Amino acid sequence: MDLQSDYNSCNSEQLRARYALLKERYDAFKREGLKLDMSRGKPCKEQLELSMDMLRATDADDFIGGTDYRNYGGIDGIPAAKKLFADILEASDEEVIIGGNSSLNMMYDTIVRALINGVNNKGGEGTPWSNLPSVKFICPSPGYDRHFAICEHLNIEMITVEMLESGPDMDAIERLVREDDTIKGIWCVPKYSNPEGTTYSDDTVDRLAALETKAEDFRIFWDNAYAVHHLSDQHDKLKNILEACKAAGHPDRVYLFASTSKITFPGAGVAAMATSKANADLIRKQLSFQTIGPDKMNQQRHARFLGDMAQLERHMARHAALIAPKFSLVLDRLESELGGRGIASWNKPSGGYFISLNTMDGCAREVVRLASECGVTLTGAGATFPYGRDPRDRNIRIAPTFPSLAELDKAIDILCICVGMTSIDRILANR
Amino acid sequence: MDLQSDYNSCNSEQLRARYALLKERYDAFKREGLKLDMSRGKPCKEQLELSMDMLRATDADDFIGGTDYRNYGGIDGIPAAKKLFADILEASDEEVIIGGNSSLNMMYDTIVRALINGVNNKGGEGTPWSNLPSVKFICPSPGYDRHFAICEHLNIEMITVEMLESGPDMDAIERLVREDDTIKGIWCVPKYSNPEGTTYSDDTVDRLAALETKAEDFRIFWDNAYAVHHLSDQHDKLKNILEACKAAGHPDRVYLFASTSKITFPGAGVAAMATSKANADLIRKQLSFQTIGPDKMNQQRHARFLGDMAQLERHMARHAALIAPKFSLVLDRLESELGGRGIASWNKPSGGYFISLNTMDGCAREVVRLASECGVTLTGAGATFPYGRDPRDRNIRIAPTFPSLAELDKAIDILCICVGMTSIDRILANR
Numbered sequence: 033m034d035l036q037s038d039y040n041s042c043n044s045e046q047l048r049a050r051y052a053l054l055k056e057r058y059d060a061f062k063r064e065g066l067k068l069d070m071s072r073g074k075p076c077k078e079q080l081e082l083s084m085d086m087l088r089a090t091d092a093d094d095f096i097g098g099t100d101y102r103n104y105g106g107i108d109g110i111p112a113a114k115k116l117f118a119d120i121l122e123a124s125d126e127e128v129i130i131g132g133n134s135s136l137n138m139m140y141d142t143i144v145r146a147l148i149n150g151v152n153n154k155g156g157e158g159t160p161w162s163n164l165p166s167v168k169f170i171c172p173s174p175g176y177d178r179h180f181a182i183c184e185h186l187n188i189e190m191i192t193v194e195m196l197e198s199g200p201d202m203d204a205i206e207r208l209v210r211e212d213d214t215i216k217g218i219w220c221v222p223k224y225s226n227p228e229g230t231t232y233s234d235d236t237v238d239r240l241a242a243l244e245t246k247a248e249d250f251r252i253f254w255d256n257a258y259a260v261h262h263l264s265d266q267h268d269k270l271k272n273i274l275e276a277c278k279a280a281g282h283p284d285r286v287y288l289f290a291s292t293s294k295i296t297f298p299g300a301g302v303a304a305m306a307t308s309k310a311n312a313d314l315i316r317k318q319l320s321f322q323t324i325g326p327d328k329m330n331q332q333r334h335a336r337f338l339g340d341m342a343q344l345e346r347h348m349a350r351h352a353a354l355i356a357p358k359f360s361l362v363l364d365r366l367e368s369e370l371g372g373r374g375i376a377s378w379n380k381p382s383g384g385y386f387i388s389l390n391t392m393d394g395c396a397r398e399v400v401r402l403a404s405e406c407g408v409t410l411t412g413a414g415a416t417f418p419y420g421r422d423p424r425d426r427n428i429r430i431a432p433t434f435p436s437l438a439e440l441d442k443a444i445d446i447l448c449i450c451v452g453m454t455s456i457d458r459i460l461a462n463r
Numbered sequence: 464m465d466l467q468s469d470y471n472s473c474n475s476e477q478l479r480a481r482y483a484l485l486k487e488r489y490d491a492f493k494r495e496g497l498k499l500d501m502s503r504g505k506p507c508k509e510q511l512e513l514s515m516d517m518l519r520a521t522d523a524d525d526f527i528g529g530t531d532y533r534n535y536g537g538i539d540g541i542p543a544a545k546k547l548f549a550d551i552l553e554a555s556d557e558e559v560i561i562g563g564n565s566s567l568n569m570m571y572d573t574i575v576r577a578l579i580n581g582v583n584n585k586g587g588e589g590t591p592w593s594n595l596p597s598v599k600f601i602c603p604s605p606g607y608d609r610h611f612a613i614c615e616h617l618n619i620e621m622i623t624v625e626m627l628e629s630g631p632d633m634d635a636i637e638r639l640v641r642e643d644d645t646i647k648g649i650w651c652v653p654k655y656s657n658p659e660g661t662t663y664s665d666d667t668v669d670r671l672a673a674l675e676t677k678a679e680d681f682r683i684f685w686d687n688a689y690a691v692h693h694l695s696d697q698h699d700k701l702k703n704i705l706e707a708c709k710a711a712g713h714p715d716r717v718y719l720f721a722s723t724s725k726i727t728f729p730g731a732g733v734a735a736m737a738t739s740k741a742n743a744d745l746i747r748k749q750l751s752f753q754t755i756g757p758d759k760m761n762q763q764r765h766a767r768f769l770g771d772m773a774q775l776e777r778h779m780a781r782h783a784a785l786i787a788p789k790f791s792l793v794l795d796r797l798e799s800e801l802g803g804r805g806i807a808s809w810n811k812p813s814g815g816y817f818i819s820l821n822t823m824d825g826c827a828r829e830v831v832r833l834a835s836e837c838g839v840t841l842t843g844a845g846a847t848f849p850y851g852r853d854p855r856d857r858n859i860r861i862a863p864t865f866p867s868l869a870e871l872d873k874a875i876d877i878l879c880i881c882v883g884m885t886s887i888d889r890i891l892a893n894r
Binding site for chain 2: 072074075077080084089091092132133134182293297299300318322325329330
């Protein structure tokens with residue numbers, strides 16, 4: 033019996049034998065009483081150490097720029113932080129707004145402003161979305177669970193659209209937005225997407241920019257969370273959507289977001305957004321009611337430490353050196369344990385924080401449950417889809433960065449064993 | 464002619480002579496081309512220096528508590544920060560939620576949640592205020608301009624209620640809320656109030672807690688911005704409203720806010736709120752859709768540096784040592800330049816950041832304009848009232864902390880001269 037042959041072509045006896053072997057390994061791991069977490073895209077301790085030098089700014093002079101950054105003021109950030117994020121997001125300084133520590137919070141606030149004040153395409157406010165009987169967002173899936181959670185919390189109906197190798201299914205999107213003026217937005221993680229590691233093609237970017245939407249106040253939420261988060265020297269290239277939108281005659285259509293959460297310190301980083309100057313001017317005005325301004329001292333720390341794009345890229349290469357081996361371990365093990373069995377497929381990302389594993393239909397939830405019983409926490413099955421419902425119950429998001437290589441080694445073994453056992457169960461049940 | 468006698472009892476000739484003297488001094492100052500700012504309650508440079516030692520936390524170990532505070536997690540703050548703010552706000556740890564750098568932003572978000580999700584008194588959501596045809600807030604005035612700006616921005620109608628020596632006019636408030644169920648809230652700066660330095664009496668706190676409101680979802684926004692900001696050893700004592708609300712059978716009525724903006728660094732401090740555990744639990748749940756959590760590294764810096772209440776009080780005494788002389792200078796000068804003239808009155812605060820000056824009716828706007836022409840920027844006249852409209856056009860907010868003593872010396876001279884000139888103009892015009 034070739035252990036690496038396609039399970040679907042094995043007879044039931046062979047499958048039962050394989051199951052027994054897997055079960056034996058599963059039970060052995062279970063006896064170890066492990067506690068391994070591959071659930072969230074968290075940097076590991078060694079990655080955090082990379083940014084400790086940032087804290088060396090301790091003198092008054094370190095925090096005095098155009099003004100004394102230790103005092104009030106500056107609604108949209110200090111010039112050096114704007115410059116840095118203008119480079120990351122490929123926008124101009126005046127199109128950038130620096131926020132607090134959370135880009136998710138900036139996305140949330142942007143939607144809340146649309147709900148309360150509305151948006152138009154002349155740099156002003158419009159019909160508040162909360163006054164409308166229905167507001168819908170397009171959610172390319174699998175995608176980022178926290179995007180979907182914002183929609184669910186704010187009563188925005190989600191329409192699932194499939195992710196292809198080139199990005200979201202643009203044919204479907206073009207059809208949807210042309211006819212339905214309650215569709216007000218789309219979530220995108222356009223580079224090294226969460227969880228599939230897909231980078232949108234130039235054609236996808238152009239088609240998003242050119243979309244003919246029935247809603248005049250349609251907005252693209254462009255969460256460029258992994259803009260500089262490459263795993264090797266081979267960098268995916270993402271077309272500039274801000275420029276594409278301008279070229280297509282929809283300059284105010286897109287909001288871009290990024291943060292240093294996975295560059296310096298998650299939770300103690302700096303977040304930013306970019307959008308047309310008209311949009312940005314409106315947001316600056318609206319923000320002035322909400323706060324006196326974000327933390328300029330932390331911005332200054334970041335601007336000094338990360339410097340320009342060349343310095344930033346060198347810093348990110350140090351991250352890659354720490355996490356690329358983890359991605360390799362997972363991918364190698366998936367290949368050796370699941371390759372050729374006909375029971376799973378996965379992506380090989382060039383950047384980002386995840387590996388997306390697709391099991392046979394109807395198996396993901398059971399795999400996650402089995403793994404959990406063996407001490408391995410995975411992102412909940414379905415989490416990568418709107419309302420937590422994976423229509424094919426097959427997608428599992430693997431987050432390899434946080435555990436040590438030794439922990440990962442065990443965790444991925446257990447995951448593969450659980451996929452094998454669940455698949456055999458399913459194949460046998462279907463016979 | 465006694466220069467210190469009441470202007471109202473002077474004859475017109477005497478007044479014109481005084482005016483000429485004042486005008487001479489005014490013109491002399493004007494020739495100096497000054498640029499002095501008494502507009503905002505900003506700490507001065509020397510105050511910022513008091514907290515530089517906080518930045519000495521630079522090692523990994525400095526940021527590892529229950530968890531690694533450099534990584535994701537912790538929706539409502541680290542235990543040490545909760546403890547500190549529980550002490551400041553006189554609440555229990557579980558009633559406290561730590562936010563980002565801005566208590567104003569927490570107030571704004573709290574209102575936005577009520578607009579979008581509503582509030583009830585069982586720890587849940589209710590009728591979204593944005594669904595109602597009208598929402599009103601009571602605004603004790605003079606008060607904090609940024610509170611009023613939030614209301615104006617969010618389409619909340621403001622009802623002005625007078626500030627008395629004991630706090631807001633409770634008779635008026637009791638009448639209003641008993642009959643009008645669209646009145647959903649009240650803004651309070653209960654200790655060393657902005658701008659009058661008033662601390663609410665125990666009776667006022669009890670009456671607020673016991674208010675019989677027609678709206679079941681009435682809320683008190685208790686901005687305790689100056690909780691520990693004393694100017695001397697003589698500390699005003701504010702009754703605990705969280706306890707008073709519990710005792711009165713309205714445990715979920717009040718949201719308390721505070722921050723370290725004027726304790727450590729404005730804009731790079733830590734903000735917090737406190738409310739009943741039921742309210743806090745709901746808010747924690749709602750926040751989890753908005754952000755992964757606030758900056759724990761900055762919380763840890765603060766918790767280590769500020770320590771316990773005894774250490775915090777020592778730190779605040781160092782602030783007082785720097786700014787009390789500025790308050791004294793302003794008060795002495797007001798007394799010597801305006802005392803006994805019958806044209807102005809002012810408070811003598813024991814804490815906080817402001818001195819509130821009342822001119823004769825109808826003079827404040829002109830005084831601010833005259834001072835501005837002489838290089839002295841004051842808070843815009845009317846800013847301390849809803850919609851920027853001071854019904855008697857008499858209140859001027861003086862913020863003495865930011866300028867140096869030498870600058871303040873000139874600025875307050877100019878202010879007094881402008882009050883004198885404007886008052887004489889007014890008295891003569893009325894004859």
